[in-house]
Amino acid sequence: MFCYHCQEAKKNVACDTTGICGKKADVSSLHDLLTYTLKGLAFFTTRAEAFDLVNDKTHRFIAKALYSMVTNVNFTAAEFVALIDESMRRRESIKQQFLAAYELKQGAAFSEPLPEEARWLSEQNTLDAFIEKGEQEGVQKALEWLDPDVHGLQECLLYAVKGLGAMAVHNLHLGIENQSHYQFMQDALAFTLNKDNSTDQVMEQLLHCGQLGLDAMQQFEQHNAERFGQPEPTTVHLDSWSNPAILVSGHDLQDIEDLLIQTQGTGVDVYTHGEALSAHAYPALKKYFNLAGNYGGAWQDQKTEFPKFNGPILVTTNSIQQPKKTYLQKIFSTGMVGWPDVPHIADRKPGQRKDFSALIDIAKNSEAPTPLSETSVTTGYGHQALQALVEPVATMIKEDKIKRVLVMAGTDGRHKERRYFTQLAEALPQNVLILTAGDNKYRFNQLDMGEIEGIPRVLDAGQSTGFCHIIEFLKSLQQQLHLDSLNALPLSFDLAWYEQKTILMMLALFSLDCRNLRIGPTLPPFFTENILHQLDARFQFKGIGEVEADLEAMLAGQ
Numbered sequence: 010m011f012c013y014h015c016q017e018a019k020k021n022v023a024c025d026t027t028g029i030c031g032k033k034a035d036v037s038s039l040h041d042l043l044t045y046t047l048k049g050l051a052f053f054t055t056r057a058e059a060f061d062l063v064n065d066k067t068h069r070f071i072a073k074a075l076y077s078m079v080t081n082v083n084f085t086a087a088e089f090v091a092l093i094d095e096s097m098r099r100r101e102s103i104k105q106q107f108l109a110a111y112e113l114k115q116g117a118a119f120s121e122p123l124p125e126e127a128r129w130l131s132e133q134n135t136l137d138a139f140i141e142k143g144e145q146e147g148v149q150k151a152l153e154w155l156d157p158d159v160h161g162l163q164e165c166l167l168y169a170v171k172g173l174g175a176m177a178v179h180n181l182h183l184g185i186e187n188q189s190h191y192q193f194m195q196d197a198l199a200f201t202l203n204k205d206n207s208t209d210q211v212m213e214q215l216l217h218c219g220q221l222g223l224d225a226m227q228q229f230e231q232h233n234a235e236r237f238g239q240p241e242p243t244t245v246h247l248d249s250w251s252n253p254a255i256l257v258s259g260h261d262l263q264d265i266e267d268l269l270i271q272t273q274g275t276g277v278d279v280y281t282h283g284e285a286l287s288a289h290a291y292p293a294l295k296k297y298f299n300l301a302g303n304y305g306g307a308w309q310d311q312k313t314e315f316p317k318f319n320g321p322i323l324v325t326t327n328s329i330q331q332p333k334k335t336y337l338q339k340i341f342s343t344g345m346v347g348w349p350d351v352p353h354i355a356d357r358k359p360g361q362r363k364d365f366s367a368l369i370d371i372a373k374n375s376e377a378p379t380p381l382s383e384t385s386v387t388t389g390y391g392h393q394a395l396q397a398l399v400e401p402v403a404t405m406i407k408e409d410k411i412k413r414v415l416v417m418a419g420t421d422g423r424h425k426e427r428r429y430f431t432q433l434a435e436a437l438p439q440n441v442l443i444l445t446a447g448d449n450k451y452r453f454n455q456l457d458m459g460e461i462e463g464i465p466r467v468l469d470a471g472q473s474t475g476f477c478h479i480i481e482f483l484k485s486l487q488q489q490l491h492l493d494s495l496n497a498l499p500l501s502f503d504l505a506w507y508e509q510k511t512i513l514m515m516l517a518l519f520s521l522d523c524r525n526l527r528i529g530p531t532l533p534p535f536f537t538e539n540i541l542h543q544l545d546a547r548f549q550f551k552g553i554g555e556v557e558a559d560l561e562a563m564l565a566g567q
């Protein structure tokens with residue numbers, strides 16, 4: 010296997026025997042094969058679109074297949090075999106229809122030469138042949154055909170497109186579909202088949218992907234606000250009560266609502282974990298008394314925290330790790346999440362709620378959670394709450410009461426170097442305001458950071474998609490201060506990356522031409538030295554360094 014899909018890639022190069030995340034070599038190879046079949050499918054969908062031959066089911070299938078490969082989502086080999094099979098069947102069907110339509114229109118045989126990789130893909134017409142060929146040649150061919158800079162950027166594009174696929178599926182569950190997002194995913198997949206792409210061309214695709222990623226985040230957040238009310242600044246308890254309970258992790262607020270409705274009056278409480286913390290800020294969810302609190306920290310702590318929870322655990326959209334024996338009998342997946350032998354809660358039928366009775370039955374016979382903490386945190390600085398702060402923050406910037414705004418968003422992980430984000434937060438002068446979204450906040454949201462004239466110094470915009478509210482806030486601040494660009498604000502970005510979500514944030518910032526961007530704890534391994542030089546020259550993009558030196562540079566506007 011060869012996977013450098015996330016920040017925890019072995020030695021920051023690649024996992025090559027088994028994934029640090031628990032991904033086995035067979036699943037990794039199936040990811041490679043699924044990616045290749047999707048490229049082949051996209052090659053034909055992007056051409057067949059002109060003849061109106063691509064239906065919504067294919068668009069949705071491609072988004073779902075991309076999402077399935079996102080880090081820590083699904084580890085079940087059989088599901089990837091089924092996706093590869095479906096991908097090839099769809100490709101063959103669309104290819105035949107396209108060739109027939111083309112011949113009819115042109116009155117001649119289709120003669121457009123296929124790119125070398127697409128021809129190779131098209132020749133593998135059975136799953137067995139494809140797997141055999143793919144195992145031997147797939148990744149190696151991709152490496153041979155491309156120059157390392159283009160290859161690295163294209164890998165970044167593929168990861169970002171997988172993140173966009175995840176967003177498209179999250180939005181689809183909310184009833185939102187965006188044809189331009191579907192189109193871009195397929196264009197980008199087909200684009201990577203071209204042998205002679207230049208770094209500039211790939212960068213153009215990456216910037217476009219960043220714009221669409223931000224757009225998808227906005228749609229997701231807007232729908233959640235319409236459905237569950239505008240998030241409100243809310244204090245969330247991290248301690249636990251005496252009732253037995255269910256723990257829910259992931260991004261799906263509808264799952265949380267279904268669970269809250271079904272547990273009402275049963276004596277079973279519901280706690281959030283990781284990024285689900287933001288659920289407490291939504292009026293339509295916080296009204297349930299049995300939404301008891303948030304248990305534990307970010308996703309990577311689950312192996313120590315889940316056993317202490319005592320009750321059943323539901324993982325809704327991502328971030329599952331290999332379950333330990335101590336809670337294997339109590340963990341459930343739903344949506345795209347999957348782990349072999351972990352029971353899966355089926356999707357909701359139209360107009361109905363998901364059936365969580367299996368979890369509720371276990372919870373009723375479970376002990377209450379073992380307390381982990383007695384503190385609390387504040388979340389809920391979504392669109393409305395942040396916009397309400399534009400004027401006072403602008404005034405404080407003018408009066409030099411706020412010296413700098415630091416965006417410390419992104420995803421947490423296991424690396425011990427991630428303590429950088431805690432140390433940096435502790436070292437910041439009192440006149441620096443922190444904006445955050447995603448679960449990197451667990452590195453500093455329990456510190457006593459104080460306030461600046463009544464405004465908390467840490468403003469948590471919620472789960473990673475709340476990053477769009479941070480950008481909207483910064484744009485409003487720019488307008489309020491009559492500045493030419495975001496770069497004219499006293500602003501720094503210090504992102505924690507683990508997987509595609511932060512990669513989309515990074516690309517969104519590139520698309521907005523934002524400067525002074527640091528990322529850590531390591532630089533993405535798919536960026537070559539050359540690419541890093543180019544990104545530094547264009548965006549002042551760099552890896553995190555020592556806390557003291559970074560702090561000094563940031564305060565100096567670098």
Ligand code: SF4
Nearest residue numbers: 012014015024028030
């Ligand atoms: Fe390794 Fe990350 Fe890939 Fe898992 S997703 S195999 S940890 S690089």
